[in-house]
Amino acid sequence: MLDESVQKLINxxxxxxxxxxxxxxxDTHIEIRRLFKIEDFADVDPDGGIAQKECQLRETLQKED
Known part of the structure; x- marks a missing residue:
């Protein structure tokens, strides 16, 4: 069973x-896909190390543009 808030978003x-x-x-098909944010993975990154690496990578990529 889906969480009530997720079901509301799908509807x-x-x-x-x-x-x-x-x-x-x-006839065509339209896919509805859920987008994830880094906060959705907080359980697997309790110390914030992955989020910090992502932030550093984003900064590096912005400098390259």
Whole structure:
């Protein structure tokens, strides 16, 4: 069983998809995917080391642009 808040988000996404115009003339499928944030993985990174490495990588990539 899905968490109530997750189910609410899924229902909202389905309502949004139903309102959007059909992108193709023929039958198509639209996938609804969940996006994750680093905070979603706090249980596997209790000391924040992974989040810190990600932040450093983002800073390095921004400097390269």
């Amino acid at each position: 909202e996404a389905v309502r949004w998809v139903r309102r959007c115009p059909r992108p193709m003339a023929e």
